Amino acid sequence: MTASRPPLDRLLSPRSIAMVGASNSPTRIGGTVFANLARAFPGDVHPIHPRDEIVQGRPAFRTVGDLPEPVDLAVIAVPAAAVVDVVAECAAKGIGGATVITSGFAEAGPEGRALQDRLTQVSLETGIRVIGPNCIGYMNAHDGVMANFMVTVDEPLPQPGPVALVSQSGGFGSYITNKAVLAGLRLGWFVSTGNEADVNVAGVLRHLVERPEVGVLLSFVETLRDPEVFIDTARRAAELDKPLILLKAGRSEEAARAAMSHTASIVGSAQVLDAICHQYGVFVASTMEELLDLGTIFQDGRRARGNRVIVMTASGGAGVLLADEAGQSGLSVPVLPEEEQRRLVSDMPVPFYGSAANPVDTTAQTTAMPDAYRKVLFSVAASPSADLLAAVTWARPGPANDAIVEMYQSTDKPVAILSTAWSDQFQQAGVPTYTDPRRAMTALAALVRHSDRRPAGSARFTPDADRARAVRELIPGDQSTLLESTGKDILARYGVPVTREELVTDADGAAEAAQRVGGPVALKVMSYQLPHKSDAGAIRLGLRGPDAVREAYADMLAEVAVRAPDAVIEGVLVQQMAPARLELTCGVQRDPVFGPMVAIGLGGVLVEVLSEAALLRPPFDVADAVAALGGLLGGRLVSGRRGLSEAECEAAAQVMVALGELALELDEVTEVDVNPLRVADGAVLAADALIVVRRD
Amino acid sequence: MTASRPPLDRLLSPRSIAMVGASNSPTRIGGTVFANLARAFPGDVHPIHPRDEIVQGRPAFRTVGDLPEPVDLAVIAVPAAAVVDVVAECAAKGIGGATVITSGFAEAGPEGRALQDRLTQVSLETGIRVIGPNCIGYMNAHDGVMANFMVTVDEPLPQPGPVALVSQSGGFGSYITNKAVLAGLRLGWFVSTGNEADVNVAGVLRHLVERPEVGVLLSFVETLRDPEVFIDTARRAAELDKPLILLKAGRSEEAARAAMSHTASIVGSAQVLDAICHQYGVFVASTMEELLDLGTIFQDGRRARGNRVIVMTASGGAGVLLADEAGQSGLSVPVLPEEEQRRLVSDMPVPFYGSAANPVDTTAQTTAMPDAYRKVLFSVAASPSADLLAAVTWARPGPANDAIVEMYQSTDKPVAILSTAWSDQFQQAGVPTYTDPRRAMTALAALVRHSDRRPAGSARFTPDADRARAVRELIPGDQSTLLESTGKDILARYGVPVTREELVTDADGAAEAAQRVGGPVALKVMSYQLPHKSDAGAIRLGLRGPDAVREAYADMLAEVAVRAPDAVIEGVLVQQMAPARLELTCGVQRDPVFGPMVAIGLGGVLVEVLSEAALLRPPFDVADAVAALGGLLGGRLVSGRRGLSEAECEAAAQVMVALGELALELDEVTEVDVNPLRVADGAVLAADALIVVRRD
Incomplete structure (x- = not known):
């Protein structure tokens, strides 16, 4: 009957335990872990030992195969070289999961990396779930599982409570458990995931958020391996009214290097992770003590009726x-x-x-x-x-x-x-x-x-296959950076307001187009070889009347012929000049961990000077985007006297939603850059657009 | 001989002490303070008591007048109504100083305020120095002076060390002393100044910075009453290599209200205080724990050779x-x-x-x-x-x-x-x-x-009386807000680059002036009734050629005649158009505590959106100003790709220095606002200027 429970349940809430590498020596890790298991667990804890017949007073089995029954959890602390075979034995025996304490895997160089890959393989092939390797183990205080060496056997066991802590770093877990006890934080769960050959932080959080005894989730991460699972956990945590608090390490370059070396993991962008957390209602603690402080205020389950x-x-x-x-x-x-x-x-x-x-x-x-x-x-x-x-x-x-x-x-x-x-x-x-x-x-x-939170990430989006097909027809098969005119055509399909403009091929056509466009116009040379138009003199601004347009057309093409003689010219864009009170920049980038992210910030000259941007992961709705704009520049972008009006804010938000839909619908678009998005008189207008597509 | 020492020395490093209001009851404040004095001080501590002959085992005197000698320090804990007379008696006796523990003065309403004013008066007239009232007293652990109730008599005395803490709030002092002991911070001095009828935080810091046993100065302030003394202390602290660390309360509106109610003091601008501290090398702790943390790192006197x-x-x-x-x-x-x-x-x-x-x-x-x-x-x-x-x-x-x-x-x-x-x-x-x-x-x-600090505030400035006189001749006697043209004339006298421009009175004059100014010009109506020109249609931009200028001139005056029929027009300014890559805003404001402050930040439309500004108190030099600009917007204003070049930064810094000199030379100028200060091609140019003068 034990075997019928899901493997992760058996691993984390075992009814029976065996330990491979249990030791009679109290100073060895294998001795400490076994003593912790034995003192806390009410059920069977079987030592496995190749020679000793008794380990810490309990009869030992020689191998996993000799166990009388398939236990739920095997704790493993044998040398790295032996780990993979032991885990395979455990799987063969029908054991639910293994916690591998042993170090010497991906964090220790290419040989260790190969060992770890084999461990992952065994887990995938047999279905046994694995925590670690290179971790400090875990604690489930509610069921008396102390499968760890985070405390020594002479230290008291933590008081069980509603707080769960999940951390890649085992040392940090031990550290913070120690601090938690001093601060009165009642930890019921601590799981260290180490190198994450199988189970990772997101997966453990997803498991724990459903457990009734867990009321608060704390997590210390250096990288997040399963972003979808993490976001799903955040959604569930919000639904279940369980605060989820994250402390992220590896924000600086220095720290990223340190994190990569000690857990062999790739570190994602801290800025993107912050934005994701904000969007889905996850608290980001800015210090170790803040992680504990927030856990402390949430653990009694009280909620506030206001902010007074x-x-x-x-x-x-x-x-x-x-x-x-x-x-x-x-x-x-x-x-x-x-x-x-x-x-x-x-x-x-x-x-x-x-x-x-x-x-x-x-x-x-x-x-x-x-x-x-x-x-x-x-x-x-x-x-x-x-x-x-x-x-x-x-x-x-x-x-x-x-x-x-x-x-x-x-x-x-x-x-x-x-x-x-x-x-x-x-x-x-x-x-x-x-x-x-x-x-x-x-x-x-x-x-x-x-x-007082809003529902986290409730927006849904169904791609529009017809639109996607129609837009793909606009994208030439042999270019990765599209022409500005193509980019604006595509944006218009998604409802983004763009400048009035026409593509022409001669001076007279330009003059006629200028008439239709109306007001002063700009001329821009469209060429795949000239992504930076002003460097090649391929742009003229503020032209009024047919003569000025014709003259500027000729002058511009002559200059381009001298400065970029090899450029193939696809046409000249005659574009409405769009005066603006403010300039924004809005775009899409793809994060290696979280995928497409829509960014918006102040644009124009200041985009380099003011690097702050609001980031949202699509899908999101206009209300999400308005809220994100409201958080920019300490709220002053929308509240400042000459900042965005309500209508302008809404219009900018609609552009963000549109770019998000574009990114979800067109996988091949790796980058969109609308700069400037001009703001004036209650509206926004894309005055330039750069779209980059993947060619592979 | 005692009497020959300066009164503040006698008050803070007494060789003999009396206490008025010493009590035999250990739970009363007068009992606690006397017990603390008696247990710590190696010299004479005389109780004064109207009835009891013995207080805590020591023979009591009936009145201050009965004392056998003029002690250095009188500690006073009698009811508020009696305090002024007691202090006057102390002065008459030749006592150096008094520490008044008693509450019920300015913090308790108008009657208390009147009592406190009398106390100040006594101190001024007689020369006796007074700490308090409404304070917790002070501690000089080096000389064994525990003139306070910040610890009860059953608690151990703090370990003396190199750290001095000065705080208006006595309760906070007690609190932080308690925390300091836990954190291993060795406090040798703690002085609470309470309502500051005489001695204030700045004065105590100025005294302590010279004492050889003091190596680190910590201060908790709600307001600073003697800004010049504080700045002088900061200079001395820097010279003597003694870090000075400030924790400022009352930053938010909420807190300012609380501070005003409990110490009856006016709270200055937190932003200005931060800027002053930055300028003069004072550390601003952002939290209570940071105050202790910085004290802890500095107390062993070690210095760093680099930042690795x-x-x-x-x-x-x-x-x-x-x-x-x-x-x-x-x-x-x-x-x-x-x-x-x-x-x-x-x-x-x-x-x-x-x-x-x-x-x-x-x-x-x-x-x-x-x-x-x-x-x-x-x-x-x-x-x-x-x-x-x-x-x-x-x-x-x-x-x-x-x-x-x-x-x-x-x-x-x-x-x-x-x-x-x-x-x-x-x-x-x-x-x-x-x-x-x-x-x-x-x-x-x-x-x-x-x-690694630079010398703090070494810039000196001698006002130029001739220049001041010449400038004053430009200021009309009956106006407080000067015309833009006058403002720019004044700025030019201080070396600020301003737009080329001429004041004219008719259309032909405008056309001729436009010729001399060169390039496209702007027309601006000069009228004391029209400080906001664009609201009244009193401005025209981008005019080229005499016809356009003449036409615009007539059109503008016609519009102004309709929209502001009562405006007296002093002339029309024909001004060079100054295109810019970036716009700054630079100005002078007078802080109620620290006096003139020169501010600079991003200008133009964004001045409302981006409220961040660098602030400097004149006099300062170009290097100070360049450093302040370098700190704006996280350093990106000077390092961003399209931010200020080195020459532009230096030019902007020179404008700041000039405005500082103007503010020091012309007391009657209450406000200067140069917005925008245009930045392009390695130079800056004041394109508009507002100067306000005091009329009293």
């Missing part, structure tokens, strides 16, 4: 810092109504030199009067003017901290306590504790954002 | 995070030369699956072998390829941490240890310890910046 925080403090300075950070995190610190203030003051010592406005500054005198402190604290927690509570205390036991614990347990509002240090009392009681004002408010603000 | 950091870790993941943060903090993590790597690997366990490239990932195996760990650690610390060392450890005692302490003491390189938590062992040994990769690298990067 009330701050209670006996240190005016700390109160001001908390208010500062609240404001900067997007929370509000409302002044309490007179009536509430009067009630609070009536419980304070007399004379009272603090403030009841919010921050409620009780002064040290109130703290010295336990009854008054308790009364004020409970009133503050019950204030109808606030959705969240932050209070300041010292990490020394006493009536103030007793009152805080009692208050915390009596309310369902989210609470963050600023303390000088972690305290045992608060940890036992599960009171979310922070040692810095910013950290407390960052956590509360994340909670508010999560409580 | 070597990272040693047994957790690959933590190593990657450290490398990430190093890169983002501006440090480099160089790959070690092959030879060094070989030597390191030769000391590692075999087989070795880590990395010696940097981060040096020793893997958990090495940590388990104390001799190998020690050897590798010492080699890493001695590496000629790095200037700084960061190492990762767990906060559990053992041979690895013993080796770290020994290594730390054997090198003079700056070291930052990333640990899961603070440890007693590292604190005792003074090993700078951090609990997050970012915090460790932020601290090391600050150390590098400090070690």
Whole structure:
């Protein structure tokens, strides 16, 4: 019956365990892991040992084949060269999964890489699931599975709780588990995936998000191998109201190199990953401590009904810092109504030199009067003017901290306590504790954002085969960089507003076209050999009237003939001049991990100076795009006095959606660059377009 | 002899002390403060008490007048209404200074404000120096002065050390002292200044920076009352190689309100304070923990010879995070030369699956072998390829941490240890310890910046009285907003390049002027009633040839006559059109705390969208201005492909210097706005100028 469960379930929630490489020596990894397994697991844990008949008091089997039954989980800590055969034996025996602790695989050079490829092969062929190699193992505290050496056997086992941590790096997992225990974070799961020969971070998260005992998912990644699975996990996490928090390593060049060397993995673009997380409601922690801080605020499952925080403090300075950070995190610190203030003051010592406005500054005198402190604290927690509570205390036991614990347990509002240090009392009681004002408010603000989230990534898109076919007919078979005129034709098919223009082949035709286009025009030479027109003099701007057009036409072609004599000229584009208040740039790039990404940012001259862009992964809808534009330049692109109007913002968003559809429909398009996308008078207009297609 | 020392010396380094309001009740503030004084001070501490003959075992005097001698310091904790008289008595007795703990002054409303004004008056009239009121007192651990209630008498006294903390907020001081002890920061001084009736934060910092036992200055401020003293302190701190680190509260509107209520002080602009700090080499900590983190890295007095950091870790993941943060903090993590790597690997366990490239990932195996760990650690610390060392450890005692302490003491390189938590062992040994990769690298990067600093604020400026007089003749006596033409005339006197232009009064004059100006011109109506020309149709652009100029002139005046019939027209400016690649905006504003500030940022349409500006306080030199421009937009304004060239950057810097001189020379100028300052072809040109003068 065991064998009928899915292999990943058997691997991660085993009912029986064997360990190959179990050792009697307590200082060896094989000894530590076996001792951890044996002390925590309520079911059978069989040591496998080629010579020793007893390992740590339990009868050993000589080989996997000798086991009396096909266990669910095999933990493997034998030399690298032996691993593949042992895993194959496990598969043959009908074991569900293996956790391979052993190092010396892809991280150790070409020979190790070959070993790892064989391991992957065995997993694929036999269906056995494999965690590792080169990992620290995993912990499932709910089922008592300590298949790891992240703690030594003399250290206590972590308190099980709703938090799950998944990390490629095993050392980091051990490190953060240690810190989590100090911070009062209750980890129920820790899985290190190491080199990810089979199971990877995304897959483990996808598995854990469905488990009822898991309420918060933390992850430390250096690379994401299954982007679709990750995005699917993010969607499920949002549906199930389980926050997913990511700490991404390898953001800088320096770190990327380090990450590649120690896990043998390719590091994707940190900017794209950030954008993906933002789009699908995943929190990106910017530091190790923030990962823990967010886990701490989410683990009690409380949600916020609004963003108003009330701050209670006996240190005016700390109160001001908390208010500062609240404001900067997007929370509000409302002044309490007179009536509430009067009630609070009536419980304070007399004379009272603090403030009841919010921050409620009780002064040290109130703290010295336990009854008054308790009364004020409970009133503050019950204030109808606030959705969240932050209070300041010292990490020394006493009536103030007793009152805080009692208050915390009596309310369902989210609470963050600023303390000088972690305290045992608060940890036992599960009171979310922070040692810095910013950290407390960052956590509360994340909670508010999560409580108030929009549905993540609900947009769907069905490719339009007819349109795709029609557009493909516009793409010449022998070119990779398309002409601007072709690019704009294609964009127009997707509903992108482009400049009025005509392709002509002589000066008279140009003059006539200019008449039809209307207003001042530009002339641009179309040639596959001249992607950078201005370098070759292949462009003329601001021409009015037939004479000027004809004259400029002749002059331009003469100049091109001198500067680029070998260029084959396909025609000349007569294009409407489009004056603009602002210029944007909008385009598509393909990320090696996440595929097509639509980018938008300020364009024109400033595209080099201001490299900030909003990125979205298609499909997405206009509302998603509007939200992304709203996040650019600290919100000033849409709120600034001369920034985008509502109509312009919507129009730009529609261009983004269109480029996303283009990218999904036309696999061969590797790059689209609309620069500038001109903004004026409530509309946008593509004034130039570059499309690159793959030739293979 | 005591009396011959300066009063502030007597106040802060007393040889004898009296306390008015000393109490026999240990739970009262007057009891706690007296107990702290008595247990720490080696000299005389006299209690003053109206009735009790003995206070905490010491004979009490009935009044200050009864004291046998004029002590240096009087600590005062009597009810607010009595404070002023007591301080006056102290002054009459010849006491050097008073520390007033009592609350109920400016923070408590108009009556308290009046009391505080009287206190200030007494100090000014008699020369007695006063700390407080409404403060927690101060600590001078070197001389055993615990004139405060920041610790209770059952708590240990802080270990004296080179770090001084000055804070308006007393509660914050107590809080941070508590945290400092946990973090291993050795505070020798803590001064809370409270309401600052006399002595303020800047004055205390100015005093402490000269003291030989002080090596690092930390400050928490909500407002700065003596900007000149603060800047002077920053200059001295830089000269004496003593880092000065500031944590500023009241950055958000919310917090500003809180700060004003609890210390009754006006909060200045956080942005201006940041700029001032940057200009004069003061570190601005962005969080409470960063204030401590920077104090920790600076307290051992080590300096960096470069920015290359070597990272040693047994957790690959933590190593990657450290490398990430190093890169983002501006440090480099160089790959070690092959030879060094070989030597390191030769000391590692075999087989070795880590990395010696940097981060040096020793893997958990090495940590388990104390001799190998020690050897590798010492080699890493001695590496000629790095200037700084960061190492990762767990906060559990053992041979690895013993080796770290020994290594730390054997090198003079700056070291930052990333640990899961603070440890007693590292604190005792003074090993700078951090609990997050970012915090460790932020601290090391600050150390590098400090070690490599330029001389702070050395620019000097002598006003040119002749120029000022000549310029004042251009300013009409009855207007506050000057005409654009006058503004540009004034700018030209300071050497700012302005557009070629002439003021005319009829169409023919305009046509002739256009000829002399050359190229296409703009026409602008000059009228004090039309500061916003385009709103009234008072501007025409891009005119070529006398006919076009004449026609536009008539058309423009006709439009203005309709749209602004009451406007008195002073003339029409015929101005050169100045095409630009980039537009900057440059101006002068006067900050209520720091006075004139010169600002520069991206201009044109984007000034509203991109609100980032570099700010400098005059006087400053071109090199200061170039450095400030280099910091804009993450450095991309000067490094971006189409950003400022070196010549353009220098030209813009010269405009900034000129505006600074103008602001220093002409007190009545309250605002200058050059927008746009056009940038093209290696030069800048002021195309519009607004100058506002004070009329009072």
